[in-house]
Amino acid sequence: MKKKELKIVTIGGGSSYTPELIEGYIKRKDELPIKEIWLVDIEDGREKLEIVGAMAQRMVKAAGLDWKVYLTLDRREALKDADFVSTQFRVGLLDARIKDERIPLSHGILGQETNGAGGMFKAFRTIPVILDIIKDMKELCPNAWLVNFTNPSGMVTEAAIKHGGWDRTVGLCNVPIGAMRTAEQVLEATEKELTFKFAGLNHFHWHRVWDNEGNERTKEVLQKVYDPNSTIEVDEVKNIKKTPFNYEQLLDLGIIPCAYHRYYYISDDMLNHSLEDFSKGETRAEVVKKTEAELFELYKDPKLDYKPEQLTKRGGTHYSDAACELIASIYNDKKTNMVVSTKNNGAIDDLPYDSIVEVTSTITASGPIPLNWGKFEPGARGMVQIMKAMEELTIEAAITGDYNKALHAFTINPLVPSGKIAKELLDEMLIAHKKHLPQFAEKIKEIENR
Numbered sequence: 127m128k129k130k131e132l133k134i135v136t137i138g139g140g141s142s143y144t145p146e147l148i149e150g151y152i153k154r155k156d157e158l159p160i161k162e163i164w165l166v167d168i169e170d171g172r173e174k175l176e177i178v179g180a181m182a183q184r185m186v187k188a189a190g191l192d193w194k195v196y197l198t199l200d201r202r203e204a205l206k207d208a209d210f211v212s213t214q215f216r217v218g219l220l221d222a223r224i225k226d227e228r229i230p231l232s233h234g235i236l237g238q239e240t241n242g243a244g245g246m247f248k249a250f251r252t253i254p255v256i257l258d259i260i261k262d263m264k265e266l267c268p269n270a271w272l273v274n275f276t277n278p279s280g281m282v283t284e285a286a287i288k289h290g291g292w293d294r295t296v297g298l299c300n301v302p303i304g305a306m307r308t309a310e311q312v313l314e315a316t317e318k319e320l321t322f323k324f325a326g327l328n329h330f331h332w333h334r335v336w337d338n339e340g341n342e343r344t345k346e347v348l349q350k351v352y353d354p355n356s357t358i359e360v361d362e363v364k365n366i367k368k369t370p371f372n373y374e375q376l377l378d379l380g381i382i383p384c385a386y387h388r389y390y391y392i393s394d395d396m397l398n399h400s401l402e403d404f405s406k407g408e409t410r411a412e413v414v415k416k417t418e419a420e421l422f423e424l425y426k427d428p429k430l431d432y433k434p435e436q437l438t439k440r441g442g443t444h445y446s447d448a449a450c451e452l453i454a455s456i457y458n459d460k461k462t463n464m465v466v467s468t469k470n471n472g473a474i475d476d477l478p479y480d481s482i483v484e485v486t487s488t489i490t491a492s493g494p495i496p497l498n499w500g501k502f503e504p505g506a507r508g509m510v511q512i513m514k515a516m517e518e519l520t521i522e523a524a525i526t527g528d529y530n531k532a533l534h535a536f537t538i539n540p541l542v543p544s545g546k547i548a549k550e551l552l553d554e555m556l557i558a559h560k561k562h563l564p565q566f567a568e569k570i571k572e573i574e575n576r
């Protein structure tokens with residue numbers, strides 16, 4: 127029997143993205159009988175929670191809704207009898223992300239939020255916390271859905287499902303939403319007139335497009351978006367420089383890459399841009415820290431009761447359309463097609479059956495059902511397999527604190543030069559992040575006492 131009054135919890139409720147989430151719920155007020163929204167944070171995020179929480183309460187009131195919006199540092203109180211739990215937390219906050227980006231770059235190596243050394247360290251910090259949350263959920267809300275937005279979203283989702291045993295976990299990202307909007311723009315078509323199939327990993331997916339006459343339009347999108355002679359201007363995620371791909375390589379690839387593929391397909395340009403930003407003290411994390419401060423100043427305004435335009439300066443904008451649509455589609459068995467991180471179950475031939483992949487799926491009351499993708503061509507197949515191997519080693523290392531496994535993940539990650547530098551970088555970053563890496567405590571002490 128469907129519950130008529132929903133309790134929705136957001137862990138990381140003090141995030142600057144929260145107004146986006148609240149707006150998404152308000153937009154779906156007729157599909158989701160929400161009774162309570164609980165915004166949860168930790169002591170370090172208390173001030174942010176109070177500011178953005180008051181903003182959320184104003185937004186709900188301005189929408190004329192009688193939902194209760196609770197703010198709490200007590201995760202267990204919030205989780206009790208929750209129906210949906212969304213997660214959007216950043217362990218170590220933005221200062222940890224600044225280290226993830228600046229330390230590799232200080233060695234001339236790419237430093238990025240979810241890719242390379244930075245992404246592996248965000249996984250090391252985050253995975254033990256998601257498993258801890260799941261332990262509470264097993265006791266307090268055993269039937270809830272876990273909607274994960276916390277990056278690196280694919281690895282965190284894999285850890286939750288494969289290691290935490292929480293099958294009702296769905297990983298989300300906003301990048302595919304933007305990619306579908308781009309295809310609609312260049313093909314001058316609406317969402318209903320196109321069919322998309324995405325496949326790969328979070329921040330490492332490709333996609334194909336068909337129209338309602340059954341014609342594949344993928345090559346046309348590649349040409350209109352990436353041909354250097356194309357004059358069409360398209361938007362891309364705000365956090366990635368729109369450095370041009372090698373168009374001829376994309377023509378051979380034959381499927382549409384995601385924005386993050388730039389770090390892999392044109393590593394030199396992307397590293398040079400990052401090194402330039404680094405030298406000016408303007409890595410993405412440092413820029414975001416300024417944007418965050420501006421946003422929280424705005425949110426303090428007791429008259430502001432709607433999501434400000436400035437939030438679209440963040441890379442994760444529109445993510446709430448993903449989170450709220452997913453919840454509405456599960457609750458109402460809407461069978462909406464969405465791109466989510468979920469169990470492969472054979473959708474992608476080239477990846478392990480039980481691995482978590484990012485694929486177009488039909489969202490039902492029993493969760494995502496992936497559309498079949500089949501096989502990748504050799505180039506994409508090779509890359510996605512090495513990336514999944516790196517992810518598996520990273521997840522294992524995050525859970526066990528196994529240094530050898532962490533070094534192995536560093537060594538095979540395409541964005542970390544292998545060899546002595548990989549070890550030096552791993553050791554330096556372990557020490558820099560030690561406050562948030564209890565699982566590596568012993569090894570860190572050994573490294574410090576060398």
Ligand code: G6P
Pocket residue numbers: 239277299300301363364365410414439440441442443
């Ligand atoms: C992208 C990704 C998110 C990522 C964000 C970074 O769109 O989908 O996973 O966290 O942008 O944006 P930021 O503004 O924090 O650099």
